[in-house]
Amino acid sequence: MAEQISPSAELALFAAGLRYEQIPADVLRRTEDLMLDWFGSALAGKGARPVESIERFARQMGGDGPAEVLISRRRTTPLFAAMVNAAASHFIEQDDVHNGSVFHPAAVVFPPVLAVAQALGSSGRDVLVAAVAGYEVGIRVGEFLGRSHYRVFHTTGTAGSIAAAVAVGSLLKLNAEQMQDAIGSAGTQAAGLWEFLRDAADSKQLHTAHAAGSGLTAAYLAKDGFKGARQILEGAKGMAAGMSSDADVTRLTDGLLTRWAVAEVSFKYHASCRHTHPAADALLQVMRQHDLAPAQIASVVTHVHQGAIDVLGPVVDPVTVHQAKFSMGTVLGLVAVHGSASVADFEASFKSSEVVAFRNKVSMQLDAEVDGAYPARWIGKVEVKTLDGRLLHGRVDEPKGDPGNSLNREEIEQKVLRLAQFSQGASTQEMRSACDAVWQIERNDKIGYLLPQAAV
Amino acid sequence: MAEQISPSAELALFAAGLRYEQIPADVLRRTEDLMLDWFGSALAGKGARPVESIERFARQMGGDGPAEVLISRRRTTPLFAAMVNAAASHFIEQDDVHNGSVFHPAAVVFPPVLAVAQALGSSGRDVLVAAVAGYEVGIRVGEFLGRSHYRVFHTTGTAGSIAAAVAVGSLLKLNAEQMQDAIGSAGTQAAGLWEFLRDAADSKQLHTAHAAGSGLTAAYLAKDGFKGARQILEGAKGMAAGMSSDADVTRLTDGLLTRWAVAEVSFKYHASCRHTHPAADALLQVMRQHDLAPAQIASVVTHVHQGAIDVLGPVVDPVTVHQAKFSMGTVLGLVAVHGSASVADFEASFKSSEVVAFRNKVSMQLDAEVDGAYPARWIGKVEVKTLDGRLLHGRVDEPKGDPGNSLNREEIEQKVLRLAQFSQGASTQEMRSACDAVWQIERNDKIGYLLPQAAV
Numbered sequence: 001m002a003e004q005i006s007p008s009a010e011l012a013l014f015a016a017g018l019r020y021e022q023i024p025a026d027v028l029r030r031t032e033d034l035m036l037d038w039f040g041s042a043l044a045g046k047g048a049r050p051v052e053s054i055e056r057f058a059r060q061m062g063g064d065g066p067a068e069v070l071i072s073r074r075r076t077t078p079l080f081a082a083m084v085n086a087a088a089s090h091f092i093e094q095d096d097v098h099n100g101s102v103f104h105p106a107a108v109v110f111p112p113v114l115a116v117a118q119a120l121g122s123s124g125r126d127v128l129v130a131a132v133a134g135y136e137v138g139i140r141v142g143e144f145l146g147r148s149h150y151r152v153f154h155t156t157g158t159a160g161s162i163a164a165a166v167a168v169g170s171l172l173k174l175n176a177e178q179m180q181d182a183i184g185s186a187g188t189q190a191a192g193l194w195e196f197l198r199d200a201a202d203s204k205q206l207h208t209a210h211a212a213g214s215g216l217t218a219a220y221l222a223k224d225g226f227k228g229a230r231q232i233l234e235g236a237k238g239m240a241a242g243m244s245s246d247a248d249v250t251r252l253t254d255g256l257l258t259r260w261a262v263a264e265v266s267f268k269y270h271a272s273c274r275h276t277h278p279a280a281d282a283l284l285q286v287m288r289q290h291d292l293a294p295a296q297i298a299s300v301v302t303h304v305h306q307g308a309i310d311v312l313g314p315v316v317d318p319v320t321v322h323q324a325k326f327s328m329g330t331v332l333g334l335v336a337v338h339g340s341a342s343v344a345d346f347e348a349s350f351k352s353s354e355v356v357a358f359r360n361k362v363s364m365q366l367d368a369e370v371d372g373a374y375p376a377r378w379i380g381k382v383e384v385k386t387l388d389g390r391l392l393h394g395r396v397d398e399p400k401g402d403p404g405n406s407l408n409r410e411e412i413e414q415k416v417l418r419l420a421q422f423s424q425g426a427s428t429q430e431m432r433s434a435c436d437a438v439w440q441i442e443r444n445d446k447i448g449y450l451l452p453q454a455a456v
Numbered sequence: 457m458a459e460q461i462s463p464s465a466e467l468a469l470f471a472a473g474l475r476y477e478q479i480p481a482d483v484l485r486r487t488e489d490l491m492l493d494w495f496g497s498a499l500a501g502k503g504a505r506p507v508e509s510i511e512r513f514a515r516q517m518g519g520d521g522p523a524e525v526l527i528s529r530r531r532t533t534p535l536f537a538a539m540v541n542a543a544a545s546h547f548i549e550q551d552d553v554h555n556g557s558v559f560h561p562a563a564v565v566f567p568p569v570l571a572v573a574q575a576l577g578s579s580g581r582d583v584l585v586a587a588v589a590g591y592e593v594g595i596r597v598g599e600f601l602g603r604s605h606y607r608v609f610h611t612t613g614t615a616g617s618i619a620a621a622v623a624v625g626s627l628l629k630l631n632a633e634q635m636q637d638a639i640g641s642a643g644t645q646a647a648g649l650w651e652f653l654r655d656a657a658d659s660k661q662l663h664t665a666h667a668a669g670s671g672l673t674a675a676y677l678a679k680d681g682f683k684g685a686r687q688i689l690e691g692a693k694g695m696a697a698g699m700s701s702d703a704d705v706t707r708l709t710d711g712l713l714t715r716w717a718v719a720e721v722s723f724k725y726h727a728s729c730r731h732t733h734p735a736a737d738a739l740l741q742v743m744r745q746h747d748l749a750p751a752q753i754a755s756v757v758t759h760v761h762q763g764a765i766d767v768l769g770p771v772v773d774p775v776t777v778h779q780a781k782f783s784m785g786t787v788l789g790l791v792a793v794h795g796s797a798s799v800a801d802f803e804a805s806f807k808s809s810e811v812v813a814f815r816n817k818v819s820m821q822l823d824a825e826v827d828g829a830y831p832a833r834w835i836g837k838v839e840v841k842t843l844d845g846r847l848l849h850g851r852v853d854e855p856k857g858d859p860g861n862s863l864n865r866e867e868i869e870q871k872v873l874r875l876a877q878f879s880q881g882a883s884t885q886e887m888r889s890a891c892d893a894v895w896q897i898e899r900n901d902k903i904g905y906l907l908p909q910a911a912v
Contacts, residue, residue: 053682057673061535063519079517152698157644184652188613188659189666191647194693196640196685203644203685206677210645210670217513221662226509229652229659237650242608243698 007252008231011140012180014256015133015166020125023132027260028442031128031135033412034096036438037267038106039070039450040416041095043425044343045088046071050202054087054209067115071425073454078115079213082164085111086212087205090156092343093325094268094419098135098261099375099402101142101159102150105265108160108211109134109167116171116216117447124441130170132262137183138163139261141233143251149244157192157207158243162233164215165222172223184228185218187239200322267401267412270341272324275308276331277401278370278380280341282394283332286384289394294336294358296386302328303367303381305374312364324350329359343422378402409439426451463708464687467596468636470712471589471622476581479588483716484898487584487591489868490552492894493723494562495526495906496872497551499881500799501544502527506658510543510665523571527881529910534571535669538620541567542668543661546612548799549781550724550875554591554717555831555858557598557615558606561721564616564667565590565623572627572672573903580900586626588718593639594619595717597689599707605700613648613663614699618689620671621678628679640684641674643695656778723857723868726797728780731764732787733857734826734836736797738850739788742840745850750792750814752842758784759823759837761830768820780806785815799878834858865895882907 005013020028045051055072058080067081068074071088075081089095089107096106113130116122122130141159149155165186169179191210196203222228232238233252240247270277279302286292302308311326318324324346325331333355334341349355370379380396398405407415413435420426426434434450441447461469476484501507511528514536523537524530527544531537545551545563552562569586572578578586597615605611621642625635647666652659678684688694689708696703726733735758742748758764767782774780780802781787789811790797805811826835836852854861863871869891876882882890890906897903 053680061533077517152693188649189647191645193644195691199686201683224509227657230655235651
């Protein structure tokens with residue numbers, strides 16, 4: 001007779017038991033795509049003040065080790081490599097996102113996976129399995145914790161600890177009981193509050209570093225016999241009890257081994273707030289279809305969900321690049337004038353007279369259909385009036401980067417090349433070789449380094 | 457005109473501005489008492505499985521450094537020394553407690569203070585000021601978060617991050633703005649759930665290690681310019697918003713510089729759950745007053761608060777030392793038979809026939825007066841029936857160790873000597889010299905080490 005097991009136990013069983021052979025080939029390829037995409041985001045954090053702060057702290061507290069810090073190219077212990085790379089990954093806001101859980105998996109999964117794999121000499125297949133385990137579990141924990149959690153807590157920080165623990169636990173070959181210990185010890189360290197947003201403080205980078213570090217710690221301790229709570233997620237004094245009022249326990253184990261959440265993850269194509277992407281793509285569609293120049297356009301009305309108005313509405317006249325990424329008009333101005341809204345486009349042109357002129361033609365309007373579909377689907381609808389009096393309509397049902405309209409490998413390579421160039425994180429030649437390493441990862445018996453070590 | 461500042465800003469201003477000269481002499485002496493008391497608890501964690509696990513992890517991830525790990529006598533970086541010493545401090549359940557906030561300050565304040573002071577070469581006075589700052593702020597944060605928080609969250613873990621950040625921030629000489637950053641970065645990492653209790657998992661040690669480590673991290677980052685949320689405690693998406701339903705913001709700044717919360721902290725005298733202490737003291741009073749031997753006693757009814765019944769009620773026939781510490785009958789049996797309930801008494805005698813025989817004579821009864829006074833006061837009342845038919849009453853209004861019935865320095869020395877002997881953490885001679893170092897700390901221009909270094 002099958003014994004009834006708890007959702008936490010079932011998740012642990014899944015994560016500890018997951019084998020390469022169980023994962024469909026297209027999910028494995030997508031995981032490679034996400035890994036390369038992550039690598040670009042991590043490099044793009046180089047030079048950012050809060051990220052470099054965390055790197056200096058790591059230098060002060062850690063020692064030498066086998067794991068690479070991407071932004072400095074030094075080698076340290078897995079804990080600190082995971083923390084610094086995680087901090088770096090989330091800075092430029094170009095890392096991946098799972099729509100339904102509003103969770104950014106790459107930033108908290110790949111840093112600990114790469115660091116621990118380098119320390120253990122894991123195979124490329126082990127790396128892919130570990131990443132898939134982390135994504136699958138982390139996304140489900142985010143969905144489980146729900147919207148009430150996300151209102152106050154930064155899900156990438158909280159669910160991120162669990163995702164990191166599971167991914168590292170997979171590399172450490174934890175058995176199901178140890179994996180449950182790791183989840184318990186990660187969940188009891190899970191943290192991350194949105195309060196910092198009001199002050200534009202640096203906590204976002206700390207959240208991903210903390211998630212990666214605390215999750216890795218939990219997994220190493222579990223391997224050493226350190227016991228964790230058996231039901232830290234759904235228990236009476238667990239995460240949901242303390243940090244959510246609408247937790248849905250059925251989401252924790254939804255479709256394990258049949259539904260691959262990793263394949264539902266979106267890439268960020270434009271270097272701006274995701275709420276601007278659907279409209280930007282719809283505008284590009286209209287302009288291409290009708291061969292319009294920006295100067296021919298009189299006005300653009302974007303039909304959006306309420307969340308977009310809440311987040312983007314206050315940004316009228318952005319004065320920094322970061323603010324400009326939350327300006328619908330600026331983003332549409334950049335894609336209209338330059339055909340793209342990349343990190344470099346923002347740096348060079350967010351205040352250019354052409355872009356500002358276009359920005360002032362753009363407005364937002366709440367749309368019942370778009371709002372009703374959100375967050376499961378992010379529909380983009382625009383109404384473009386031309387100076388010669390035409391009224392043109394654009395519509396995309398899945399913005400560029402969403403699973404149904406994903407980036408191909410060429411586009412991902414272009415994106416990460418741009419990011420590395422932007423931060424001067426790596427040369428084109430180094431990036432080509434890193435791209436090859438990721439595309440070949442499955443055939444690699446012992447994972448190596450993505451970048452050459454700094455001269456000591 | 458004075459500008460209105462937020463409670464978080466006021467706390468930061470207090471912590472950054474606190475000077476040795478502002479602290480009354482008796483509060484400084486009490487802080488030394490608490491430091492020595494803590495040292496004993498930290499040593500007592502030596503050899504405990506979960507503590508040694510955290511020490512092994514620290515060894516794997518950290519490097520050499522200037523800060524001492526008490527249980528292994530090796531020297532590492534402040535982060536890891538703080539984490540391991542914090543894990544060790546909370547294991548034997550003999551560390552101090554602040555009744556009103558149900559917060560154990562020593563375990564999360566002294567470990568980061570000692571580690572960072574050793575790294576910086578701070579003076580003894582700086583150490584005392586830092587510890588007082590940590591206690592004052594941590595206790596107020598615990599009071600602020602309230603009972604609803606404590607129902608799910610382990611306040612020593614959550615408020616502990618803030619306490620550790622403030623204490624380290626004081627040593628790092630953060631200005632008020634940086635101190636507020638440190639509080640912000642600590643609060644957004646604050647964590648610790650009671651879920652582990654149900655499984656007797658090891659999370660309690662992880663909570664103190666995490667609090668010490670995350671608080672220290674927050675303070676170092678703040679010194680480096682890393683920005684934190686300005687109102688992580690009381691803000692709309694801060695700690696109280698996410699983790700409490702009865703937060704009282706007035707408690708955050710209650711009596712700063714006039715009410716010294718550090719002087720309200722209780723020492724644990726018996727090596728058992730604090731809920732057993734009032735009755736144990738009341739029983740000792742009756743037995744001494746009437747010169748009773750255990751065999752002369754027919755029954756003992758303890759008059760207790762509901763919390764004691766909730767926690768101790770289920771423990772009827774304890775099979776481990778840890779369980780026995782939650783058995784009212786066993787604790788009363790030990791003090792009746794041996795005159796004390798020390799760690800050694802528990803190890804040697806919790807299952808002895810004499811103690812078990814006495815245990816079976818003990819019962820608990822809810823008492824309206826005792827329950828009404830709790831948790832502000834922990835009253836002990838017992839009714840003792842003798843075999844020769846007498847009915848005797850014992851009562852203590854403040855159990856041994858509470859502020860009004862505190863331990864003198866001789867008693868604290870005896871306690872820490874017993875703890876060190878118990879875990880074989882240090883020799884009597886080493887302990888004498890550590891005691892002297894703490895009693896002399898105020899005159900020490902550069903804090904040294906409490907124990908000799910292990911031979912490498």
